[in-house]
Amino acid sequence: MTAPASSPSRRAADFLDRAGMLVVLVVLFAACSLGVENFLSWRNLQGLALAVSMTGMVASTMLFCLAAGDFDLSVGAVVAGAGVLAAVVMNRTGSIGAGIAAALAFGTAVGLVNGWVVARLQINALIATLATMQIVRGLAYIVSDGKAVGIAHEAFFALGNSAFLGIPTPVWITLACFALGGLVLNRTVFGRDTLAVGGNPEAAHLAGISVARVKLLIFTAQGAMAAFAGVVLASRMTSGQPGTSLGFELEVISACVLGGVSLTGGVGSMAYVVAGVLIMGIVQNAMNLKNIEPFWQYVARGGILLGAVLFDRWKRGR
Amino acid sequence: MTSALAFRGVSMEFPGVKALDDVSFGVRAGSIHALMGENGAGKSTLLKILSGAQRATAGTVELAGRPADFAGTAGALAAGIAVIYQELHLVPGMSVAENLFLGHLPQRAGFVRRDELRAAARRQLERIGESIDPDTRVGRLPLAQRQMVEIAKALTRGARIIAFDEPTSSLSDREVQRLFAIIRELRDQGRAILYVSHRMDEIFALCDTITILRDGRHVTTAALADLDRAAVIRHMVGRTLADIYNYAPRPPRGPGLEVRALAGPGLAEPVSFAAAAGEILGCFGLVGAGRSELLRLIFGATPRTAGTVAVAGKELDIASPRDAIAAGVVLCPEDRKKEGIVPVRSVLENLNLSARRRRARAGFISEGWEHRNAAERIAQLRVRTPSPAQQIRHLSGGNQQKVVLGRWLAEPVAVLLCDEPTRGIDIGAKSEIYAILQDLARGGVCVVVVSSELPEVLGISDRIAVMREGRLVAVVPRAEATEESLLRLALPVSAAVAG
Numbered sequence: 001m002t003a004p005a006s007s008p009s010r011r012a013a014d015f016l017d018r019a020g021m022l023v024v025l026v027v028l029f030a031a032c033s034l035g036v037e038n039f040l041s042w043r044n045l046q047g048l049a050l051a052v053s054m055t056g057m058v059a060s061t062m063l064f065c066l067a068a069g070d071f072d073l074s075v076g077a078v079v080a081g082a083g084v085l086a087a088v089v090m091n092r093t094g095s096i097g098a099g100i101a102a103a104l105a106f107g108t109a110v111g112l113v114n115g116w117v118v119a120r121l122q123i124n125a126l127i128a129t130l131a132t133m134q135i136v137r138g139l140a141y142i143v144s145d146g147k148a149v150g151i152a153h154e155a156f157f158a159l160g161n162s163a164f165l166g167i168p169t170p171v172w173i174t175l176a177c178f179a180l181g182g183l184v185l186n187r188t189v190f191g192r193d194t195l196a197v198g199g200n201p202e203a204a205h206l207a208g209i210s211v212a213r214v215k216l217l218i219f220t221a222q223g224a225m226a227a228f229a230g231v232v233l234a235s236r237m238t239s240g241q242p243g244t245s246l247g248f249e250l251e252v253i254s255a256c257v258l259g260g261v262s263l264t265g266g267v268g269s270m271a272y273v274v275a276g277v278l279i280m281g282i283v284q285n286a287m288n289l290k291n292i293e294p295f296w297q298y299v300a301r302g303g304i305l306l307g308a309v310l311f312d313r314w315k316r317g318r
Numbered sequence: 319m320t321s322a323l324a325f326r327g328v329s330m331e332f333p334g335v336k337a338l339d340d341v342s343f344g345v346r347a348g349s350i351h352a353l354m355g356e357n358g359a360g361k362s363t364l365l366k367i368l369s370g371a372q373r374a375t376a377g378t379v380e381l382a383g384r385p386a387d388f389a390g391t392a393g394a395l396a397a398g399i400a401v402i403y404q405e406l407h408l409v410p411g412m413s414v415a416e417n418l419f420l421g422h423l424p425q426r427a428g429f430v431r432r433d434e435l436r437a438a439a440r441r442q443l444e445r446i447g448e449s450i451d452p453d454t455r456v457g458r459l460p461l462a463q464r465q466m467v468e469i470a471k472a473l474t475r476g477a478r479i480i481a482f483d484e485p486t487s488s489l490s491d492r493e494v495q496r497l498f499a500i501i502r503e504l505r506d507q508g509r510a511i512l513y514v515s516h517r518m519d520e521i522f523a524l525c526d527t528i529t530i531l532r533d534g535r536h537v538t539t540a541a542l543a544d545l546d547r548a549a550v551i552r553h554m555v556g557r558t559l560a561d562i563y564n565y566a567p568r569p570p571r572g573p574g575l576e577v578r579a580l581a582g583p584g585l586a587e588p589v590s591f592a593a594a595a596g597e598i599l600g601c602f603g604l605v606g607a608g609r610s611e612l613l614r615l616i617f618g619a620t621p622r623t624a625g626t627v628a629v630a631g632k633e634l635d636i637a638s639p640r641d642a643i644a645a646g647v648v649l650c651p652e653d654r655k656k657e658g659i660v661p662v663r664s665v666l667e668n669l670n671l672s673a674r675r676r677r678a679r680a681g682f683i684s685e686g687w688e689h690r691n692a693a694e695r696i697a698q699l700r701v702r703t704p705s706p707a708q709q710i711r712h713l714s715g716g717n718q719q720k721v722v723l724g725r726w727l728a729e730p731v732a733v734l735l736c737d738e739p740t741r742g743i744d745i746g747a748k749s750e751i752y753a754i755l756q757d758l759a760r761g762g763v764c765v766v767v768v769s770s771e772l773p774e775v776l777g778i779s780d781r782i783a784v785m786r787e788g789r790l791v792a793v794v795p796r797a798e799a800t801e802e803s804l805l806r807l808a809l810p811v812s813a814a815v816a817g
Binding site for chain 1 (some may be wrong): 617619638639640642643644649651656657658659660661662663667670671672674675678681682683685725
């Protein structure tokens, strides 16, 4: 008998199995460093990190949503709605705190509604969040009267535009979200229950896990996180814009799937989601530096996603 | 005489596992050939190779003496091979006729010729004596009829070699007899039938030849007339039947589970019974008698409409599985894949699915304890897995079942409810599971086992509760129970009189 298990190609494939997208990330980073001018400059890396910070924040909770076997399409609309609401409340009350609180409360409420409809009423998450996505987007336009709402409090801009140790504040926030999300997923009962619920809801229920409560919590956290990202974005743009972040939800879900999170639930890890977010960001950044038309960037993003899914299928099929 | 189908030195290697090792045997045309072996013996892999779903890493499949090298399942179909799996491969939303001709619908310029389709489907169904309306949606048919549709589908493809994988696992006795009549007819038409089953009765009633596999190796191929049951089991496991139940009488130890006037969906009238701590109460009945429903009501998985449940003399308020587990009442559900395991997660996680909650501090799991617990359970239950980190879906059914059972062993269990704990698993694993149940009972656990297998119920139980059409009709002590007496109690009244 031959022993294929020890052949070099097999060993390479096994390594790819385990490291997967992390390897792709390293290779991509190295290639861009060598092949793209200015890529490795501190200024560009800062910009890159800032560009993916929003996706990263929301991906850290979207991971839970996907791992539990659901997904949330309303996050893009919540980002816009929360930004607008924060701006309007700040301008009316003159209080930054009140504006942020109103935005977070709004996002949490949307998340609660999503969670309630999905977990308790057992409506498919695609339909439920497709509905709230449109409702929230509509509300954002109504509250802002269809126009960007400028913010008159300069102190608020610090949230999105300051830096600490040379790294922009939103990036620090994103790193904290990743760390916290990873900790919760790996080390808490809630995190492990999330994966069990996504892997087999009936078995989880019969093992004493409260499936509805887990889902309700996830959607609520997701709504709050999207609203927080919306506040940060409003601070960066110095205004609340009702039309911002169109298609953001798909960007976030793409990054998660690129990071190996299974759309059928039960499988996902934070390190890989970070890799997925970074791969998306690096590709976009490199295309910007190369002056490739933005239209082509859509094509490239879709192509990468398709490639990642095919790679995943190939890995499993072996 | 050349065989219609022959395996020659077939091997199948997966990373770290040799699923088949140099297997050779032939199946004659006009023969019903049994394929037996414990789970993990390689039957499924062999069927997958036959169906073209997988390619052997060594060896060949020969059809009528010529090596067949078909690529994929389409190639196997074209070569006249049909494999009929336990989980049928039909499209529930489409009509019977469309299913029969799936992939080769009669057409003209891309449009389906509906009249021709309907007429052809009717002809095919008549060939196996079925009078199903070809326009019926498959999803609306009972399981037995779907199986007939699957057989008719194989015939429309002109299959000369038909393999059945556990075809009777969800059929009633009468349906089984019909199926057998059709299989015999297929044999008489000169087709070669490969029949995979765990059920000894069926094998001896239906088949003429048997091949037994063990651990991926070919043990024997012989005429069934030359073998008796004991010999078949010996070949499968190298052990005799009598000692698999591990039964030894135990003294009862005071009140265990008491169910009073429990009512809810699936029960025709309120059910009351009691089982002592340290007792094993079997629960026998036909499919649909309400046994699983009763367990789910006790466990709180289905909301009850009336009645009480008491454990160790204390009445409990159980509204959900979580409440039940907290009170020491646990359930090993009937459908392992759908309700028992979380397939994509590891053995370790599946073992800790429930117990980790009790060990957590401020919501954080205790990894050290989880690893120790998993290692202990794996050793205690002899779960065969390469590592605790292995995804549980890669384990055999018996080992999955041990994990589902093992999940509760780290909890303070007072009442263990088991629903068909040994369905679809091999004799070796069965015997190990019986031993675990006996051990638990000896330790003072009250064990309730729902089973459809008479020898099993009789072999392991101290007393046997019999259910019929949503009612608890009798509780029979071990000494008075026989296969006949239990069956008589379990059969619907009209059938019992007629029989």
